[in-house]
Amino acid sequence: MNKKYLYGGVGLFDSPDDIIKAASETSEKGFKKFDVHTPYPVHGMDSAMKLKPSKLAYFSLVFGLTGTFSALALMYWTSSIDYPVIIGGKPFFSFPAYVPIMFELTVLLAAVMTVVTLISIFFKFPNISHPLHDTQYMKAVSSDRYGICIEPDENHTIEEIELFLKSLGAKDITKIYYDDEELKYKNVILQPKFLLFLALIAVIVSGATYFSLNKLMFMQPFNWMREQAKVIPQESSAFFTDGFGMRMPVEGTVARENLPYLFKNQPEEAGKFLINPLEANEENLNLGKKKYDIYCSPCHGYFGEGDSRLRGQFPNPPSIHSEKVRNWSDGRIFHVVTEGQNIMPSYSTQLTNNERWATILYLRVLQRSFNAKESDLR
């Protein structure tokens, strides 16, 4: 036979108003350890019981801030330090982009950790037993009655408590006992053996699923010529000694339409020997205008006057209608566009050779329009 311990005295009431009155009188009377049980939250209970604001909020605050700053640190580390990638021309440290993540993580950590704290610190999980469990009292307060439970302390004996409950008008006043075993009771679900067993089952089930679906019963319904005797990108190959299926291009390979530039650092020679291969027809001029407007006009202006649209964020270039540039050969201008000139960057990666030549054709049109000959006006 287990030893029985006394837990406290309980009494029941029939209405929420009664229990509020009882709770406020109990707290008035100086009982320290008492609790109220109702089938649903009764408004006004906090102040009737003289409860102080819960300390739980501090945990929420700390965990919330932890979320905020770990999100900030994560975003900062990944996108500004460890793997900086330019996204939409934004700086690597783009605070506005981090805010949604900081917000989400704040809410997530605050919410989840508040519940975890509540259960583990305030409810002392995995302890899930309580002397009031499995009592007539608990049955009543979880259906339609309102109960109060007072524990004896140094100033109040159980007899006094019972008298006090009676004076409050409580019904069904009883003493609650609990035994040793109840104290030490641990749920089987939380025994290490059982948890290990669960983990084992998880491993076996997932392994068996993988094996049966991907190996045993694997079947391709339609292969649509997927299996072919060719090497696909990223595939390994036993044929080559290095084991890679993909090969490096042969030395000296050039990409289509990207012939290497022969006149590096030789502007004069470029001007002398390079000849515009394109004809000044409508198609080429349209192409030239399109490319000029996209790539050149931000700095040189739509008409080449050097009226930049960059609001002084880049020095304005000289006009292309100068005597000098007008007298340059197409090849000489090609050199500028290909190699860049002083602070003007190279456009060889943005424009193919033909596009560059077409742009120059259009540039000539602009020049001609500013210095039209008598014959043009007719």
Add this chain to the structure above:
Amino acid sequence: MSEHNTNIEYTHRGIPPVLSRVSSALLLIGILVAIISYLTDPVRSAFNNIVLLMLLTSVGVGSLFLIGIEYLAGAVWSTPFRRVFEFLASVVLVIPVIAIPVYLNVHSVYHWSHTDAVAADKILSGKEPYLNETFFLIRLIAYFVVWIVFYFIFTSNSKKQDKTKDQKLTKRNIRFSALFMPLFALTLTFSAIDFLMSLEPHWFSTIFGVYFFAGTVLASLAAGTFLVIMFVQKGYFIKGIIKDHYYSFGALLFAFINFWAYIAFSQYMLIWYANLPEETFWFINKWEGSWMYFSIFLIITHFLVPYFALLSQPSKMNEKRLKFMSIWILFAHIIDLYWLVLPTFNPEGFVFSWNEIGFIILGLGLILTMFNWKARKENIIPIGDPKLKRGLDFRL
């Protein structure tokens, strides 16, 4: 709990004398300064007039919204305070008067009102079917009619209930609230677009109406909270108002502080991310010159300070803190309106002198005067409302 308001003890005491003195002083100074300002600098005054107009709209129409939402949600905690918002809603009666100078000065504040400029501008001529003077006037009249009609419906039913104690009147107001809500959403959104967004007619933001709505609820709630606390403290309200009621005010203010920040940031971030020149210039204007400091100031006053001041549970119940913060939030909303309007007037940097102060004083004076006018002769407690007793018994 259902006994019918038998033991409500309330005697009508009017308003605290200090309130009526302050309101007449504010009103007098405000009118005087506004007139001088109009005589010396009509353009600047017209811009300030928009701030004033939108402040009155926020407080007046926001109060109508709070009345409607109480009926629709069947809220009880707020029933004892509904009259305060009914009185504040009477501000909608002066909105049309304040809108007249704006309409008369439409050419100096709204670029789209110049037909020649619109004709020369492809984008503006596309918007011309909406943004033109005639339709503008029609819309304004429509807004004012909706607001004023619903103001009279809500308040007259509520007032009648004081005498008849007829529960059907509550039912009737619930029906009208359901009708009012969609109309409120439309009129508030479009008035924000017409008065504020169209100051920069090239600019557009689909979230703008919600942004203004967030400020609107804050302004009316803050004004109401302040008046409630003041009336309770001076003993002009009913007995039985406790911390639990204040907590509800504090929690709502806190929620809408967050909502405002959420919406304001959403608007900013989407525009910042997409980085399209036709949208970004609006924010760039507000970052130019000394406007930058003003924008930072707005974030601090409208979000950071009230957020931390109202974060903890005890601070939401603290009478003093709440009274101070409600005034703070009302001013933060004025700053927000100023930030929305004045960069169009003076893009180089922010300007602030007696003109601006005068119009703000006039705004506060008008709100208080309208409130006092109602509160002086009518019950500040809806003594016939069937929910009143439960509202007073409200506990957290």
